Amino acid sequence: NGIMHFKTFRCGLHKVLLCFFYGTGLDQNHGGDYAAFENMIERFVSALRVCGVSPYVVMDGGSDPSDRKLETVNKRVTNRIQRAHRAAVSGQQLDILPQLAKLVFKQTLARLEVPLAQCYAEADHEIAALAAEWQCPVLSNDSDFYVFELQGGFLPISLFRWEEVKQTGSHQYIPCKRYNTSSFCIFFNIQPQLLPAFAALAGNDYVDLRKTDSTRKWAQVASDLEGLLHWLKGFQQPQDAFEAAVGMMGDMNQKKKGELLQGLFVGMEDYKIHPSSLKKFFIHGIAPPFIPGKEVREALSGFAKLSPNILDVLVLGRMSLSTTVDHKDKPSAVLVSRPIRQVMYALLLGIRCPRGVEERDRVGLELKVTSVQPAFRGCLQVLLETLGVPQDCLGRLPSDLRLQVAATCYWLKKATPPPDLRVLKALLLCTELSLVCFVAAAQNQHYNHKLDMDVSHSLNQWQACLKDSLRLNQLLGRPLPEPQTSRLYEGTIVHHIIWRMKSGLKLKKLDPPSVRRYRSLLAATRRFSIPEPATPSDTQQKATASPQQQKQQQPLTDLTTSLKQLFLLYDDDDEEVETEAHSGIRGERDALLDDLVSVRTRYKTKERNKHCNSTELVHKQCKGIL
Known part of the structure; x- marks a missing residue:
């Protein structure tokens, strides 16, 4: 229909927006460029709103209980497993969605106050019903919407030029193409009632x-x-x-x-449009009914607070796990967080589950189904007990770091093989520093290093631990504040930091508060699991050292002591406590950091927190970090 001038109306957005956006120029092979992804979502929503469009997003929920699509789903998962291996080996972008992309998508839309609903099953029918009642178009790339009879039409994402907002008079609009079933039937000279029959005959x-x-x-x-x-x-x-x-x-x-x-x-x-069950939710906040009961219904409904996989556990006793860009000879990265998921299963199903929960994961390049039994120790502090972090140690940690630090502690204890210290350093740097700074500093740089399989596998395990920790935290009603996920990890930057460390290069221009917090995090966390990579001289010294000296050189494993030390170090307001805590580890801490970071300038804390809102200031302050 040519160019469509948008005016004020609603627009139904399909779940494929998530995959479409992430496949548009963002790196997929290093675990996720989440800050850049968040920025793209923000720009997209801004483009809609400046044109007077009110977006409504509807996402898929659990799998079809009838399992009629199970064979198709299994084939797709197997294909994705094989593509993930090829991506790891070749460096090609093969449409593997990073583990935390869905959570970043949801968190960003919530922050932007975009109405978001998560269906109990597939979203197609609910989107079509909603669009029919509101007489608004659907934005998607799903071929099913070529068949639904929608008065507002269907807008293919690939022809939706949202980055090219135009203006005519006082109005702004987005150039796009709109499809209508009536036009299609006229063009091919078939009866409108035969269009669903055409879809069924083509294969269903x-x-x-x-x-x-x-x-x-x-x-x-x-x-x-x-x-x-x-x-x-x-x-x-x-x-x-x-x-x-x-x-x-x-x-x-x-x-x-x-x-x-x-x-x-x-x-x-399948292409018959029924009354919408989400209209009441979007208008009045009333969730549609669901079998497991009121509490679960409210948690799983339109607010999209929990993962759709939770529905599959409840209804089908099944959990489909993430596919990560990893070498086929590496074990699945999500195995490390299975104990966390077992606690989730116990909370959802009870300890006595005869068949267990079917986890669908890879072994090599094959899809394998494993029965996993729920495991719940019955303690009140389920989340912290599962992650192995004492409750009294979280009090002095800033709220936005508590869950992430706890998940990182779990990863450091459970990951196989144990993570390299440089991987931990890079993660802590990205935790402490503004990722927007990193992105701004790196915009004109191209990181074409070959993917380090060991580093990638370790980071995939960390994301699996964080993802399942977030899920368990959500299931328990968020006893720990949920962090802004897009600020925790930026894949290409983390990999590049590690590459620079291995190459003996330095990172420059970190403000002193960031350096202090980074030193504190590193000194505390490394003491209970990761030793420095050994050098020949270190190995010689260890061989000649006395048993007592060797014992002193071993990293500490007392998590409680380490975390208490970490939180004491973080509290800048208590100079006396900070000085006392620093005295025992200052020498070790400085030695660890001096080979990595040089401090050349000072910024006030408020300026550091504000600079991410100004592109010009970001470029000015962050130039030369990498």
């Missing part, structure tokens, strides 16, 4: 005639979609077309013919 989750065709007649008719449309011109009603198609299948008994016809009719019903 209930029946695929191509697998049943023994005479190859149907294969000739439906060799391509345009040929199928040409064949449908000769029919007025779906039933006539279905009976003619089944008649081409060769000799079969009446029962088999009836099953095929029923499958085609059921497939066609």
Whole structure:
């Protein structure tokens, strides 16, 4: 329909926005460029609003309880596993969504106050119903929306030029293409009621005639979609077309013919629009009903607070796990956080679960299903007990760091093989420093280093621990504040920091408060799990040292003591306590950091917190960090 001038109206946004945005120029192979992803979402929403568009986002929930799509889903997961390995080996971008992308997407939309609903099952029907009632268009790339009859039309994302906002008179608009089923039917000269039949005949989750065709007649008719449309011109009603198609299948008994016809009719019903169950939620905040009960219903409903995987655990006893860019010879990165998930299963299902929960994960390049038993120790402090962090140690830690630090502690104790100290250093740097600074400083740099498989695997494990810690925290009602995920990790930057460390290069121009906090975090966390990489001279000294000296050189493993020390070090307001805590480790701490960071300037804390809102100031302050 050419260029569409947007005016004030609602726009339904499909869940594929998430994958579409992340596949548009963002790095996928280093674990996620979350700050850049957040920035892209912000710019997209701003472009809509400046044109008077009110976006409403609807996302998928759990899997179809009927499992009619299970075979298709398994094939897609296996394909994704294979693509992830190829991406790790070749460096190609092969559309592997980073582990925390969905959470960043949800958090950013919530912060921008964009209405967001998460369905109990697939979102397509709810989006179509909502769009039909509001007479607004749907923005997506899902081919199903070429079939739904929507008065407001369908806007393919690939033809939606949101970064090219135009102006005519006093109005701004987004150039795009709008599709209508009526125009499609006129162009191909078929009856509108045959469009759902066309979709069913082309292949659906209930029946695929191509697998049943023994005479190859149907294969000739439906060799391509345009040929199928040409064949449908000769029919007025779906039933006539279905009976003619089944008649081409060769000799079969009446029962088999009836099953095929029923499958085609059921497939066609998928495109029938029913009343929306989300309209009341968006307008009045009333969640649609759900079987497990009020508490679970409210947690899982339109606010999209919990992962859709929780629904699969409740309804199907199944958990589909993330696929990470990793080498096939490495064990799955999500194995490290299985004990966290076992506590989640116990909370959801109870300890006595005869079959356990089916975890769908990879072994090598194959999809494998493993039964995992719930495990719950019954303590009141479920989250901290699971992560191994004492409650009294979190009091002095800033609220936005508590969950992340606890998850990092868990990772340091459980990861196999143990993480390299340089990986921890890089993660702590990105925790302490503004990632916007890193991105601004790195905009004109290209990091084309070959992916370090060991580093990538270790960081994948850290993200798995953080992701499942966030899920458990959500399930428990957020006893710890949920951190802004986009500020915790920026994949290409973390990998580049580690590369610079290994190359003996330095990072420059960190403000003194950042350096102090970074030193404190590093000195405390490394004491209970990670030794410095050994050098030849270190190895010689260790070999000649006395047993008592060797004992003193071993890293401390008392997590309680280490965390208490960390929180004391963080409190800048208590100079006396800070000085006392520093005295025992100042020498070690300074030695660890001096080879990495040189301090050349000082910024006030308020200026450091404000500078991320100004691109010009960010570039000025962050130039030369990397």
